Amino acid sequence: xIRRATPLLAALFALLAGCVVNDVRPVAKVDAVQAKTQxxxxxxLDVAIHEFDPGIPAALADDVEALDKRRIYPEVRKxxxxxxxxxxxxxxxxxxxxxxxxVVPSTVRFVDLLVTGRIVESTGMxxxxxxxxxxxxxxxxxxxxxxxxxxxxxxxxTDASLRARDPFQNVYAQIxxxxxxxxxxxxxxxxxxxxxxxxxxxxxDLAPQTFSAYLARGADGLTHLVRLPAENDPAVARIDKIRxxxxxxxxxxxxxxxxxxxxxxxxxxxxxxxxxxAIEREERVKSQARTRTILGSAAVLAAILAKANCAPTDYAxxxxxxxxxxxxxVGGVAAVMSGIKKYSDAKVAAQxxxxxxxxxxxxxxxxxxxxxxxxxxxxxxxxxxxxxWRKLLAGIYQEENARPADPxxxx
Amino acid sequence: MTRASTWWLAGLISLLGGCATTSGGLxxxxxxxxxxTSGGLxSPGGDATPSRSGSAGTSxxxxxxxxxxxxxxxxxxAGDVAGAATTAEERRGTLDRRLDDSLGEFDKTLxxxxxxxxxxxxxxxxxxxxxxxxxxxxxxxxxxxxLRSERGARGAEGKAGNETRRGGGDRRDRGAVTTxxxxxxxxxxxxxxxDDDIVARRLRRAAEQETDPELKEKxxxxxxxxxxxxxxxxG
Numbered sequence: 001x002i003r004r005a006t007p008l009l010a011a012l013f014a015l016l017a018g019c020v021v022n023d024v025r026p027v028a029k030v031d032a033v034q035a036k037t038q039x040x041x042x043x044x045l046d047v048a049i050h051e052f053d054p055g056i057p058a059a060l061a062d063d064v065e066a067l068d069k070r071r072i073y074p075e076v077r078k079x080x081x082x083x084x085x086x087x088x089x090x091x092x093x094x095x096x097x098x099x100x101x102x103v104v105p106s107t108v109r110f111v112d113l114l115v116t117g118r119i120v121e122s123t124g125m126x127x128x129x130x131x132x133x134x135x136x137x138x139x140x141x142x143x144x145x146x147x148x149x150x151x152x153x154x155x156x157x158t159d160a161s162l163r164a165r166d167p168f169q170n171v172y173a174q175i176x177x178x179x180x181x182x183x184x185x186x187x188x189x190x191x192x193x194x195x196x197x198x199x200x201x202x203x204x205d206l207a208p209q210t211f212s213a214y215l216a217r218g219a220d221g222l223t224h225l226v227r228l229p230a231e232n233d234p235a236v237a238r239i240d241k242i243r244x245x246x247x248x249x250x251x252x253x254x255x256x257x258x259x260x261x262x263x264x265x266x267x268x269x270x271x272x273x274x275x276x277x278a279i280e281r282e283e284r285v286k287s288q289a290r291t292r293t294i295l296g297s298a299a300v301l302a303a304i305l306a307k308a309n310c311a312p313t314d315y316a317x318x319x320x321x322x323x324x325x326x327x328x329x330v331g332g333v334a335a336v337m338s339g340i341k342k343y344s345d346a347k348v349a350a351q352x353x354x355x356x357x358x359x360x361x362x363x364x365x366x367x368x369x370x371x372x373x374x375x376x377x378x379x380x381x382x383x384x385x386x387x388x389w390r391k392l393l394a395g396i397y398q399e400e401n402a403r404p405a406d407p408x409x410x411x
Numbered sequence: 412m413t414r415a416s417t418w419w420l421a422g423l424i425s426l427l428g429g430c431a432t433t434s435g436g437l438x439x440x441x442x443x444x445x446x447x448t449s450g451g452l453x454s455p456g457g458d459a460t461p462s463r464s465g466s467a468g469t470s471x472x473x474x475x476x477x478x479x480x481x482x483x484x485x486x487x488x489a490g491d492v493a494g495a496a497t498t499a500e501e502r503r504g505t506l507d508r509r510l511d512d513s514l515g516e517f518d519k520t521l522x523x524x525x526x527x528x529x530x531x532x533x534x535x536x537x538x539x540x541x542x543x544x545x546x547x548x549x550x551x552x553x554x555x556x557x558l559r560s561e562r563g564a565r566g567a568e569g570k571a572g573n574e575t576r577r578g579g580g581d582r583r584d585r586g587a588v589t590t591x592x593x594x595x596x597x598x599x600x601x602x603x604x605x606d607d608d609i610v611a612r613r614l615r616r617a618a619e620q621e622t623d624p625e626l627k628e629k630x631x632x633x634x635x636x637x638x639x640x641x642x643x644x645x646g
Contacts, residue, residue, distance in 0.1 A: 029608075154610055157640060160633030164613035238507075241514055248521050255528045262535060378524060385517050392510045399503035 006383040012064030027152045029169070032176035033266040035096035043191040044099040045135075045183065046198075048250070049089050051103060051257070052081045052129070053118040054155055068350075071123050071279070076271075079364040080122055084129065084263035084370065088115070089254075091172035097180055100247075102254040110202035111137055112195055115179070124276030125151050127168040131175055133182070134199035138222040141182035147171045150274055162269040165223055169278075193225050200225070202246070206386070207393040210235045242389055249382050253375055260371040263265040264364055273361035276351050282349035296335025303328035332343070434644050601631060602638050611637055 054077035056272070060066045067074065085103045092101045099112070106116075113135050121128035128148035133141040151167035166172065201223065203211040211229070218224045229236050303325045310317035604615050614637055618630035 143616070154608075154641075157610075158633055158637060160614055160630060161610045161637055162616075164617060165610050235563065241507065241510075243516055244519070245514060248518075248525075252521055252524050259528055259535075261530060262532070316456065374524075378520075381520055382517070385513060388513055389510065391507050392513070396503055396506045399499045399506065 009405070010029055021356065026154070027170060028150070028152055030177075031169075032091050032095040032173040033097070033180055034051065039097070040188075042195065043188055045112040045191065045194065047089075047092055047101045047113045047115060048104045048108050049085045049092075049102065049115045050108070050117070051087050052108045053116070054078055054081050055119040056131075068354055071357075072363065073354075073361060074358050075361040075365050075368070077119060077122070078368050079264060079268070079360075080119055082257050082368075083261050083264060084119060084127075085117065086257055087166050088117070088172050088175060091169070091176045092179070095176055095180070097176075097183070099186050100251075102250050103165055103257040104123075104250055104253055105377060105379060108110065108250060109181040110136065110198055110205060112198045113141070113179070115142075115175075118203070120146060121148070123279055124156075124167075124272035124274070125279045127151070127171050127172060129175070133179055136201055137194050137223075137224070142175075142178055145178070147174050148314055149174075150179050151272070153276075156273040156276060161268070162309065163370075167272060196225050196228065197223055199243070200229075202243055203236075206239060206242060207397060209397045210393060211239070235393075235397075235400075242374040245385075249378070252378060256371050260367055261369055267360060271356055275356045278349050278352040278356060282346050282353065285342050285349060287347040289339045289346060291339075292335045292342060293339030296332045296337075299328045299332030299335060301332075303332060430612065603636060607638075608641065 048106065054074070055169050056067070056072060056074055058075060060070070060072070061074075089103050092098050113133060115131065115133045117132070118130040119128075126148065128146060130144050130146050131142050132144050135141060149168055152165070152170065152203045153167075155161055155165045155167040155169070173289040183191070197215065200211055200214050204215060214226055214229060215223050216226050306325065306328075308318075308321060310321050439487055464466065471520040603614065607615060614630060618627055
């Protein structure tokens with residue numbers, strides 16, 4: 001009997017000790033594939049990344065408690081719509097595989113490649129993004145694919161390492177590599193056509209009378225080039241002038257986003273790092289609490305319900321059994337108590353995560369308001385200008401195509 | 412005096428004769444003849460003004476999913492701009508000038524914004540670097556995240572994007588910015604970068620490329636600490 005009781009007790013004690021292994025596995029690093037050769041200018045695609053969707057479930061938008069439980073802090077998410085998009089932009093840019101890569105508002109449409117994203121989960125511990133990418137022709141490169149990854153703890157080590165490599169660089173690199181793979185599926189002619197289509201779609205938006213005929217939608221649902229306008233066409237020159245301004249506008253807005261990202265770089269990194277620690281602590285403590293409560297309860301139950309196996313005359317065995325029961329019951333109760341204590345520790349850690357988020361929120365919100373305000377002001381001005389330019393281009397088109405008056409009709 | 416009274420009389424007669432052109436406050440006589448339409452006076456050179464009722468805006472637009480197909484209606488307003496010119500060529504010239512002026516005004520708006528952004532970026536960089544001198548701000552444009560300072564400066568000259576197609580002029584050949592670093596590592600106990608992992612490599616490169624001595628020193632320190640940490644099995 002003793003033999004039987006010993007391993008049981010040993011196992012019980014080992015488990016009750018809360019021996020939860022907290023392994024921080026090193027994350028294998030993924031890097032964006034770097035361009036090894038110079039890409040021809042005509043094939044170098046420009047990329048616009050829309051500010052991400054914050055991914056706040058509509059059903060929970062007003063339920064702060066439910067959002068807290070999911071570690072969704074709306075103001076933090078609002079900042080992340082730009083911060084995360086900017087990180088992806090940096091990854092694409094440094095890969096050398098793309099032309100101009102910009103973070104822009106969702107109103108920007110006529111670019112070679114458009115990337116949109118939704119934040120599914122974003123904590124200091126884990127990042128999950130839903131990404132869609134489509135080109136000017138209408139091809140879907142990536143369709144609502146989820147990219148997820150655990151934080152690379154090495155990046156949290158120091159401020160400099162945080163600056164050197166984002167903790168979720170793997171996620172960005174995977175997206176970059178998938179985009180690259182999709183691009184590689186296009187041949188040089190398709191890439192060149194794509195650029196021309198983007199250019200002409202922009203032109204057709206401004207001067208449909210002049211440029212719509214150059215493009216047509218095929219049976220495949222994609223926009224194709226019908227023919228190219230003459231390069232010395234004054235209408236093309238006018239559109240190019242406007243497109244230059246459009247590019248400068250996009251650059252300016254992208255500059256706002258970069259500035260915003262730069263301003264919050266350290267505090268966002270710090271927030272992620274400390275919130276990761278707090279989340280990790282919370283999860284570890286929760287896990288310990290769960291284990292202790294379950295095993296403690298089991299020990300108590302075992303102590304009560306275990307059958308007596310000693311012979312009625314074997315007093316030594318009975319004494320030992322009774323001692324084991326008592327020890328099991330006492331240990332079990334202690335473990336349950338300890339579990340309860342751990343649950344309260346987990347609550348404290350959860351509260352800490354929330355406080356960290358609030359603190360970052362307080363710092364980020366004024367910056368979000370500022371960058372949004374500036375962007376809206378500038379895009380508002382640009383909208384007015386575009387309306388004006390559309391009218392002027394339509395007027396010029398009319399004048400260019402006006403039939404000369406028939407002298408015979410003159411009075 | 413006689414002249415004045417003659418004019419008076421003529422005016423009176425014309426009014427009594429029911430020569431109403433609707434502009435007056437009097438009710439128009441019911442004579443169905445010669446009733447002029449709105450505006451009263453015929454537009455000067457009205458015949459020469461091309462009709463802007465919008466036949467132009469529709470051709471071929473069906474092929475594309477262009478959001479704005481209202482070109483014809485807009486053309487009417489734009490045409491008014493050039494209303495004073497007599498020939499189509501002149502009117503087109505006027506519209507072209509209007510377009511250029513409008514683009515120029517927009518350039519000003521953009522360059523003001525870019526200048527402001529560049530100033531903020533420089534101020535931020537100076538604050539980060541601590542006690543930097545005024546001229547060190549220009550170094551910052553070479554670091555990631557400060558990509559636009561060059562463009563900002565260019566925009567401030569009122570040439571926003573004139574040189575190139577969209578963004579192309581400012582594109583840097585990022586392919587060149589890959590791994591490895593040149594010299595720049597001062598010889599004071601800095602470990603060799605042979606066994607660097609990606610973080611260490613980036614740190615090393617940042618330190619090598621930094622031009623501000625104070626910041627450079629800090630980066631090297633971070634690099635050394637990181638290397639020590641990673642060798643210590645901190646993982």
